[in-house]
Amino acid sequence: MAEVGSPPARNTRPRNRRALITAAAAELFHRDGFDQVGMSDIAEAVGVGSSALYRHFAGKQQLLTHVVLDELHPFVEITAEPGDVQDVVARLAATALDHRQLGVLWQRESRRLPEERRDVLRGELREVARGLTGLARAFQRELGDADARFRAWCMFSVLTSPSYHQVQLGRREFERLLGEMVMIIGTRPPQELAPRPEARPDQLERFSGRASRRRLLLAAATRLFADAGYTKVTTEDVGAAAGIAGPSLYNYFASKQELLSAVITRGNAWLEVELERTLATKADPAEALRALLRSYIRFAFDHGGFIDILVSEVGHLPADERHRARQTQHSYVAEWVGLLCEARPELDPVRSRILVQAALTAANDMARTGPIRDAVAVLRLGSALMLETPVEG
Numbered sequence: 001m002a003e004v005g006s007p008p009a010r011n012t013r014p015r016n017r018r019a020l021i022t023a024a025a026a027e028l029f030h031r032d033g034f035d036q037v038g039m040s041d042i043a044e045a046v047g048v049g050s051s052a053l054y055r056h057f058a059g060k061q062q063l064l065t066h067v068v069l070d071e072l073h074p075f076v077e078i079t080a081e082p083g084d085v086q087d088v089v090a091r092l093a094a095t096a097l098d099h100r101q102l103g104v105l106w107q108r109e110s111r112r113l114p115e116e117r118r119d120v121l122r123g124e125l126r127e128v129a130r131g132l133t134g135l136a137r138a139f140q141r142e143l144g145d146a147d148a149r150f151r152a153w154c155m156f157s158v159l160t161s162p163s164y165h166q167v168q169l170g171r172r173e174f175e176r177l178l179g180e181m182v183m184i185i186g187t188r189p190p191q192e193l194a195p196r197p198e199a200r201p202d203q204l205e206r207f208s209g210r211a212s213r214r215r216l217l218l219a220a221a222t223r224l225f226a227d228a229g230y231t232k233v234t235t236e237d238v239g240a241a242a243g244i245a246g247p248s249l250y251n252y253f254a255s256k257q258e259l260l261s262a263v264i265t266r267g268n269a270w271l272e273v274e275l276e277r278t279l280a281t282k283a284d285p286a287e288a289l290r291a292l293l294r295s296y297i298r299f300a301f302d303h304g305g306f307i308d309i310l311v312s313e314v315g316h317l318p319a320d321e322r323h324r325a326r327q328t329q330h331s332y333v334a335e336w337v338g339l340l341c342e343a344r345p346e347l348d349p350v351r352s353r354i355l356v357q358a359a360l361t362a363a364n365d366m367a368r369t370g371p372i373r374d375a376v377a378v379l380r381l382g383s384a385l386m387l388e389t390p391v392e393g
Helices: 017-032 039-046 050-056 060-080 085-098 102-112 115-139 145-164 171-187 203-207 213-228 235-242 246-251 256-281 285-302 304-312 319-343 349-368 375-387
Strands: none
Touching (some): 017 039, 017 102, 039 050, 039 060, 060 085, 060 102, 060 115, 085 145, 085 171, 102 115, 102 304, 102 349, 115 145, 145 171, 145 349, 145 375, 171 349, 213 235, 213 246, 213 256, 256 285, 256 304, 256 319, 285 304, 285 319, 285 349, 285 375, 304 349, 319 349, 319 375, 349 375
């Protein structure tokens, strides 16, 4: 495993060893994934023996809980203190870059925790949401409850979006760009949001009467991998959920890993087809971006399980397939970036990528965990993040 930072000399006892441990764990969990990191890897990164880690943390799950709480808590502190709106936004943007791992850690890795530990994290997230809802109302006092909550979660999506890419930009400029996006969210006109729609019938139930066995297995695997995580699901679980007993599953997929690969390939193929269709029918780059975002939101809302898997489970593919899947995703986003550079020539590809990623993260979060599932509102906001120039304060 590659080195993380510069560990202190062995046989020394730095006073901040606990902080060094959580910082190293945060970076390793973010980079390699919780399942791929052992306590020995974290100990090596810190420059201590494994036994020293267990004096601070009982195990890897307890350590992950502390890591995510440490990443979240600065946001709670900032939003709990009343102050000038622009100052609060600037501090949030700086904190987002100081804690850049947060998005991946809470969205991808915290699902590895037992329910009682996840409850602790949910409580802290509610505090963040409460503080950001107050910030939304500091922009506009007349906001309704649903509108204020929606903006709060979208602000959080923007602030955590750098967790999902490796784009580098000068620190001051990066903070400015994140702050501008938060300001765009806060200053949009009040809106009426559609009520949360009733849950649609499970895809497996809707199509089981006429679906092929392969499609039934893919639908079952998508749901189970998204709900429980790849490592906790067996091929027997997938077969049982699809109504296919015994070894019959292996007539279609040689292994669980091949099943995961097929799920990811299938979802990426749909996105690529929609991309080609949009590029072929929309000449204006801004119009094409809005059309792409509209189709992406529809897909994310209808197939949230695939988005869960794309965010959380790609790391379980074999190395060559993992690389291919990530290259496909990178190429897909690159098309959006190219369109945005055409629509806004003042932007370079680096800044365009940051804006696109923020819009996609907001769409993903609203589809997966957001309190408001109003596709039109998400479309308006995502379009504004990419295409609107912020008003000077």
